[in-house]
Amino acid sequence: MAEKMMNNKHIILKHYVEGYPKESDMEFKNKGSNVVILKNLYLSCDPYMRNRMSKLEGSYIQSFTPGYPITGYGVSKVLKSGDSNFQEGDLVWGMTGWEEYSIVTATQSGLFKIHDKNVPLFYYTGILDNYYFAGMPGMTAYVVGSAGTKEKVDLLKNKFGFDEAFNYKEEKDLVAALKREAVRIVLEEERLCGKLTSHFGTESGSVKGVLKTFFNSNPNVGGKMLDAVLVNMKLCGRIAVCEMISQYNLEKTEGVHNLFCLITKRIRMEGFLVSDHYHLYPKYLEMIIPQIKGGNVVYVLDIAEGFENAPNALVGLFYGCNVGKQVVMVSRE
Ligand SMILES: NC(=O)c1ccc[n+]([C@@H]2O[C@H](COP(=O)([O-])OP(=O)(O)OC[C@H]3O[C@@H](n4cnc5c(N)ncnc54)[C@H](OP(=O)(O)O)[C@@H]3O)[C@@H](O)[C@H]2O)c1
Numbered sequence: 397m398a399e400k401m402m403n404n405k406h407i408i409l410k411h412y413v414e415g416y417p418k419e420s421d422m423e424f425k426n427k428g429s430n431v432v433i434l435k436n437l438y439l440s441c442d443p444y445m446r447n448r449m450s451k452l453e454g455s456y457i458q459s460f461t462p463g464y465p466i467t468g469y470g471v472s473k474v475l476k477s478g479d480s481n482f483q484e485g486d487l488v489w490g491m492t493g494w495e496e497y498s499i500v501t502a503t504q505s506g507l508f509k510i511h512d513k514n515v516p517l518f519y520y521t522g523i524l525d526n527y528y529f530a531g532m533p534g535m536t537a538y539v540v541g542s543a544g545t546k547e548k549v550d551l552l553k554n555k556f557g558f559d560e561a562f563n564y565k566e567e568k569d570l571v572a573a574l575k576r577e578a579v580r581i582v583l584e585e586e587r588l589c590g591k592l593t594s595h596f597g598t599e600s601g602s603v604k605g606v607l608k609t610f611f612n613s614n615p616n617v618g619g620k621m622l623d624a625v626l627v628n629m630k631l632c633g634r635i636a637v638c639e640m641i642s643q644y645n646l647e648k649t650e651g652v653h654n655l656f657c658l659i660t661k662r663i664r665m666e667g668f669l670v671s672d673h674y675h676l677y678p679k680y681l682e683m684i685i686p687q688i689k690g691g692n693v694v695y696v697l698d699i700a701e702g703f704e705n706a707p708n709a710l711v712g713l714f715y716g717c718n719v720g721k722q723v724v725m726v727s728r729e
Pocket of ligand 1: 442443444445542543544545548564616617621637638639640641642668669670671713715716717718720721722
């Protein structure tokens with residue numbers, strides 16, 4: 397396909413000037429450009445952005461550059477396009493600047509055209525972007541959740557269908573908390589099935605015998621929670637290490653103390669990056685959009701209205717201020 401170019405007339409300085417500047421020191425240039433000019437509508441606040449606020453070396457992402465706008469996932473409207481794949485008026489999502497308007501190239505930004513507009517547009521800064529689909533919990537597992545307020549714990553149990561949940565800020569012993577909730581699940585399961593003896597007794601009548609059936613965790617929290625998960629893992633369980641949000645703001649990270657469990661329980665622990673799985677994104681959309689339209693997905697958003705509230709919304713993530721996916725509405729369109 398022939399590249400469509402956008403005319404971008406600009407003035408260059410031809411050379412360094414001494415004394416009074418002359419018009420002839422400058423020159424008009426007419427340069428074609430395949431950039432896309434965006435009006436930003438919604439910005440996504442994500443915990444990984446905290447890492448980009450530090451000087452990173454050898455990371456899969458780059459640090460933000462002081463003096464330049466922060467970047468992140470967002471939904472935008474195309475105002476002008478020098479890229480033949482995008483037309484004026486298209487709605488898109490991808491990496492954009494934390495600014496009202498951005499000039500991007502489609503490849504650098506990973507711009508996607510939004511085809512299905514019968515779902516709320518801001519869903520493309522969360523459940524419908526290719527970053528979020530990493531976080532979808534398995535549909536066949538028992539799930540124990542944790543959150544930092546009673547309101548969120550209630551949401552997990554009563555709205556999101558978690559089997560059990562607890563407030564990690566109120567627990568003195570996370571190992572015991574995880575164990576307690578898993579045991580609750582087993583007991584409830586057995587009560588419903590009317591077989592009170594099945595799991596107990598498999599390992600000298602201990603709680604350990606129960607837990608090994610259940611824990612298979614995705615500890616995107618790291619720190620003390622990861623240590624507690626390791627102790628509660630089932631034999632030959634798997635851990636996908638997605639992030640370490642509890643460590644981002646510490647001067648010195650806490651370290652992991654229960655790695656010996658990897659040996660005794662033959663656990664496989666592996667790093668996970670959603671970008672390794674982007675090829676599955678179209679399949680994900682195929683699966684999730686009908687589920688959303690059918691009302692089968694419970695999704696809670698926390699929308700901060702107004703660009704001026706973006707810094708506060710981002711910082712709030714690290715104090716647990718958001719209830720649901722944090723989005724900033726810059727403009728309605
Ligand atoms: N590797 C990848 O490819 C990939 C892809 C997607 C996401 N991620 C990462 O996955 C993590 C979760 O993303 P998200 O979008 O789900 O973020 P989110 O909506 O902000 O959720 C973060 C969760 O962590 C909890 N939390 C924060 N500090 C904690 C602590 N010290 N101990 C225990 N829990 C704590 C929060 O609970 P409260 O709010 O109640 O405190 C909240 O439930 C992030 O770190 C993100 O960067 C990684």
